Amino acid sequence: MVTGTILKAVGGFYDVFADGRVIRCRARGKFRKDGIIPVVGDNVEIDPGSSVKEGTIENILPRRNFLGRPAVANVDNLIVIIAAASPEPDLLLTDKLLISAEYKGIQPIIVINKIDLADSGHVAALIDEYRNTGYPCHAISARHNIGLEALAKSIRGITALAGQSGVGKSSVINRLCPKLQLETGDLSVKIQRGRHTTRHVELIMVDEGGMIIDTPGFSQLDLNELLPEQLQVYYPDFKPHIDECRFTGCMHLNEPDCAVKAALAGGEISEGRYSRYARLAKDIITNRRYDQ
Ligand SMILES: Nc1nc2c(ncn2[C@@H]2O[C@H](COP(=O)(O)OP(=O)(O)OP(=O)(O)O)[C@@H](O)[C@H]2O)c(=O)[nH]1
Ligand SMILES: [Mg+2]
Ligand SMILES: [Zn+2]
Structure with missing residues (x-):
């Protein structure tokens, strides 16, 4: 059994890069039964087959992440x-x-x-x-x-x-x-x-x-899936400061003694990044209000 990466999936065949070469494989029937479809980027264990017989994907290793379009x-x-x-x-x-x-x-x-x-x-x-x-x-x-x-x-x-x-x-x-x-x-x-x-x-x-x-494309997250206070987690430039805010759960909008705003004033966070953050955070808050 060798481990490789699926480069391409066409018509029930998978091209798997393993051992420094590309090996054409089919997937075991069990995947279909289990409702799992191997996708490009999957790390898989294969039986490499032979020069006259294609290989077989035996296992899909756990995915670190998955993007929908393209899969x-x-x-x-x-x-x-x-x-x-x-x-x-x-x-x-x-x-x-x-x-x-x-x-x-x-x-x-x-x-x-x-x-x-x-x-x-x-x-x-x-x-x-x-x-x-x-x-x-x-x-x-x-x-x-x-x-x-x-x-x-x-x-x-x-x-x-x-x-x-x-x-x-x-x-x-x-x-x-x-x-x-x-x-x-x-x-x-x-x-x-x-x-x-x-x-x-x-x-x-x-x-x-x-x-x-090979094709550009990346489906963005719908930010409304986030809680308003979660948004900041995805700002590494805010990260060194958020524990210094007076209030836990500070959104860095209008709260007093906010370390993110202090960092902004001190030039450690860029104004553009902060103002766009504030806009996105307020949008999430507004959209949640309409949802309820
Ligand atoms: N002056 C200049 N033009 C560039 C450069 N890179 C790309 N272009 C031109 O910018 C235009 C758009 O480039 P594309 O590679 O088609 O852009 P894209 O992001 O794939 O665009 P979409 O497929 O519409 O999303 C083309 O006319 C390119 O020749 C660059 O470094 N300098
Ligand atoms: Mg293009
Ligand atoms: Zn704050």
């Missing part, structure tokens, strides 16, 4: 991409993606793409915005191939990509996995050409050792 298990990193310019960064979306990654136990990596289009001061301000999160941050240009080698080296395990339209997700995937050549370009042009038929999700091995999910 992938055991995602290690989420690269959240913003563009330094064109389109203007949507930092509220960025924060929501970071929260969703934290919630799923996925390491966020921030990538600022298109640095060729902005002056260095603007790029530095974006880096500063997220400095106190401690998240790795790469300033790159997919078009001019700047910073991609360091990014490729920094990712281990399975990596997904997400970010608003036009930031360069497909361009970055193409740089990391040159054999893929995903379609890139202007939204208007892409819409005219029409949508491609849905492809099956696949893990692509990066030369440096990691695996990239």
